[in-house]
Amino acid sequence: SAVISQKPSRDICQRGTSLTIQCQVDSQVTMMFWYRQQPGQSLTLIATANQGSEATYESGFVIDKFPISRPNLTFSTLTVSNMSPEDSSIYLCSVGGQGSGNTIYFGEGSWLTVV
Amino acid sequence: GNSVTQMEGPVTLSEEAFLTINCTYTATGYPSLFWYVQYPGEGLQLLLKATKADDKGSNKGFEATYRKETTSFHLEKGSVQVSDSAVYFCALALNTGNQFYFGTGTSLTVIP
Numbered sequence: 480s481a482v483i484s485q486k487p488s489r490d491i492c493q494r495g496t497s498l499t500i501q502c503q504v505d506s507q508v509t510m511m512f513w514y515r516q517q518p519g520q521s522l523t524l525i526a527t528a529n530q531g532s533e534a535t536y537e538s539g540f541v542i543d544k545f546p547i548s549r550p551n552l553t554f555s556t557l558t559v560s561n562m563s564p565e566d567s568s569i570y571l572c573s574v575g576g577q578g579s580g581n582t583i584y585f586g587e588g589s590w591l592t593v594v
Numbered sequence: 595g596n597s598v599t600q601m602e603g604p605v606t607l608s609e610e611a612f613l614t615i616n617c618t619y620t621a622t623g624y625p626s627l628f629w630y631v632q633y634p635g636e637g638l639q640l641l642l643k644a645t646k647a648d649d650k651g652s653n654k655g656f657e658a659t660y661r662k663e664t665t666s667f668h669l670e671k672g673s674v675q676v677s678d679s680a681v682y683f684c685a686l687a688l689n690t691g692n693q694f695y696f697g698t699g700t701s702l703t704v705i706p
Contacts, residue, residue, distance in 0.1 A: 582626070
């Protein structure tokens, strides 16, 4: 499976600021996914990021709040904009899908606390 | 619709006890089924998977069998260790897309 590295691993952010999370994969992948895991909750898909096209957002998530870049087949960023305490979550980058035996693999996550 | 229902936690067991975490699913078509594990302070790791009915996934002493007749994928381990303390997520993926559906997670604590 691919090795997925995320930065930052943890951060404490001020309300109203924005933070960009980076996801680097050690091999080229077609599909990259961004998930959110709120405290004590399960995972919710934010968006799917394909290289060379706009990200596809799930219901309840919008590009203005969570802009995503996918400049090449090994890298993606997720920005959490104008943060509020409700954005305190783990943000997880993942790769895989149909082309990987229908399996997705996760990075270590970025643990954000908004104060 | 598609969904995964997991046994509510938290679960607390003594070391060497038998573990079962129940997972049932609802899906259109024939999904693949997964168990992921999240150790404290870490991301999710794939624990095991099964892609068709009657398949058994196994890893690190954990097992789960894909039961189509009961739409279940229960996780079992014969003898748990303190190091198994984690949150376990059951998930399904449809074979017609990249959409994953996760259960709510079951927290397991193993005490010496």
